[in-house]
Each structure stands twice: as C-alpha cells, then as structure tokens.
Amino acid sequence: MFRNQYDTDVTVWSPEGRLLQVEYAMESVKQGSACVGLRSDTYCVLGALKRSVSELSSHQKKILEIDDHIGVGIAGLTADARSLAKFMRNECLNAKYVYGAPIKPATLMSDLADKHQRTTQTYVRRPFGVGLLVASVDTTRQTPHLYQTCPSGNLYEFTASAIGARSQSARTYLEKHYESFAGSSKDELIVHALQALVGCVSGDDELTKENGSVAIVGKDHKFTLIEGDELQPFIDRLEITRAEERDEDDADGDDEDGEGDEPAAMET
Numbered sequence: 001m002f003r004n005q006y007d008t009d010v011t012v013w014s015p016e017g018r019l020l021q022v023e024y025a026m027e028s029v030k031q032g033s034a035c036v037g038l039r040s041d042t043y044c045v046l047g048a049l050k051r052s053v054s055e056l057s058s059h060q061k062k063i064l065e066i067d068d069h070i071g072v073g074i075a076g077l078t079a080d081a082r083s084l085a086k087f088m089r090n091e092c093l094n095a096k097y098v099y100g101a102p103i104k105p106a107t108l109m110s111d112l113a114d115k116h117q118r119t120t121q122t123y124v125r126r127p128f129g130v131g132l133l134v135a136s137v138d139t140t141r142q143t144p145h146l147y148q149t150c151p152s153g154n155l156y157e158f159t160a161s162a163i164g165a166r167s168q169s170a171r172t173y174l175e176k177h178y179e180s181f182a183g184s185s186k187d188e189l190i191v192h193a194l195q196a197l198v199g200c201v202s203g204d205d206e207l208t209k210e211n212g213s214v215a216i217v218g219k220d221h222k223f224t225l226i227e228g229d230e231l232q233p234f235i236d237r238l239e240i241t242r243a244e245e246r247d248e249d250d251a252d253g254d255d256e257d258g259e260g261d262e263p264a265a266m267e268t
Contacts, residue, residue, distance in 0.1 A: 007021055011121065025151035026152065028129035029131035030167075035062060036200075043184075043217070044217055044218060048214075049200060069217060070136040071135050071215045073132070073135070075163040080128045081132070083128075084128060084132065087112070091103060131148065132147075144219070162174060162196060164200070170200050172199075186216055187237075190216065193214060207238075208235070209232045214227070
C-alpha cells in the first residue's frame with residue numbers, strides 16, 4: 001500500500017478501475033482480530049478473539065447483541081462497528097414499533113449493505129473500516145442465517161466463514177468440516193468455532209476464557225453471549241478432543257512404522 005494521486009478521495013477512480021480508499025478499508029478488516037461464524041439447521045454460532053491494548057487493560061468486546069434474534073461479530077475498527085450496531089438496533093426497534101414483530105434478518109442486512117455502499121459514492125464520508133459476521137434467526141420460519149458484510153457494500157450469506165487476521169487457518173478448518181455442521185448440536189458448534197479460532201491466535205498465545213468469546217442464537221433460543229467462566233467448560237472439552245485426535249494420529253503412525261519394519265523374505 002502506498003499513497004498516490006488516486007487515493008485522496010473515495011470517489012476517485014484509478015486507471016485500473018479501482019476505488020483505492022475502499023480497498024484500504026477492506027485491508028483494515030484483514031488486520032483486525034479474527035472472528036468466525038458457522039451455522040447448523042437450528043443454530044448459528046459466532047466466535048471471536050478479543051484483544052487488549054496492554055496487560056493492564058480489559059479486552060475489547062468483539063461480539064455485540066443487536067436484538068434477541070440477531071448478533072454481530074466484528075473485525076476491523078471497533079468504533080465503526082459500534083456506529084453500525086447502533087444503526088442496526090434502531091432499525092430493529094423501528095420494525096417492532098411499526099409492525100409489532102421482529103425485523104427479518106434479510107431486510108436488516110439489505111439496509112446495512114446499502115449503508116455501507118453509500119459511503120463509497122459520497123465524497124464527504126469515508127468507508128466503514130469494519131467487516132461484520134451477523135448471526136441471526138428468521139423468527140417466522142425459525143431458520144438460522146449467517147451473513148458477512150464488506151466495506152465495499154457487498155453482502156454474502158454463508159454456511160461458515162471467518163474474517164480478520166490469520167483467518168485463513170480458520171477458513172481451512174471450516175472448509176474441511178462444514179459438511180458435518182448441519183446436524184450438529186449447539187455444544188458441538190461451539191467447539192467447532194473454538195477449534196477454528198485456535199489457528200488464529202498469534203505467536204505463543206493460547207485461546208483462553210479471557211481472550212475468547214462465543215455467542216449463539218437459534219430456533220427458540222435467544223441470543224446468548226458466552227464469556228469468562230461460562231466459556232471454560234467448552235475450552236476444556238476442546239482440549240480433550242484435541243488430545244484424543246493426537247493419540248489417534250500417534251497410533252496410526254505406530255501402525256505404519258510396524259508395517260514398514262517387517263523383514264523381507266530371503267532369496268533362495
């Protein structure tokens with residue numbers, strides 16, 4: 001990334017047909033701490049890594065509740081995410097006041113994508129430097145949905161996704177296991193989300209109850225945030241699962257070594 005004559009304003013096109021300030025905003029999403037989302041036929045789960053600016057500070061919240069049936073996980077600028085969360089909460093309240101029923105997730109996400117897109121065509125505003133994973137439930141059909149937004153205004157619906165720094169590791173895990181998500185229980189989905197987050201932890205750090213955060217929403221299940229001591233049992237379960245997988249890998253390796261050590265038949 002470097003400064004040139006085409007990135008001074010969001011409405012200026014480069015000769016290659018690119019809006020550079022929008023691409024810079026998308027880059028800020030890639031540098032935010034990781035967030036993952038996945039869904040089954042009945043539940044939708046978000047998982048996020050929280051950061052602290054120093055050992056003396058608390059961790060920043062990465063998962064925000066919007067309504068009883070909607071929650072968001074963020075990667076990028078937290079201040080921008082709070083602004084978008086306020087907009088989404090207002091839309092939910094307006095829908096309840098006017099129609100007497102919770103807003104449909106698809107309607108809210110369309111409005112949110114439009115809000116993202118407007119900043120890419122207005123010179124007085126900069127794009128929002130945050131990406132959102134939105135876990136929601138359509139209250140009329142009781143079906144879970146997982147959406148992903150982008151600073152460019154693009155909107156996607158996923159079975160599973162990951163955004164933020166080092167999120168490629170999480171996406172690889174999700175791509176490997178997504179076929180088993182449909183019939184999974186909520187506890188199994190939470191463990192999958194934590195397992196995907198393990199590969200996104202930086203350096204020598206580990207996933208703990210302090211820097212991890214999980215939220216779940218689903219059929220007849222209101223949005224619930226799981227942090228701190230409530231998260232510890234799932235981390236313990238994850239450690240047991242990983243230990244069992246290591247033991248199985250070691251056993252398979254021993255079997256292969258044993259087969260290779262068989263003496264060759266003597267020639268006569």
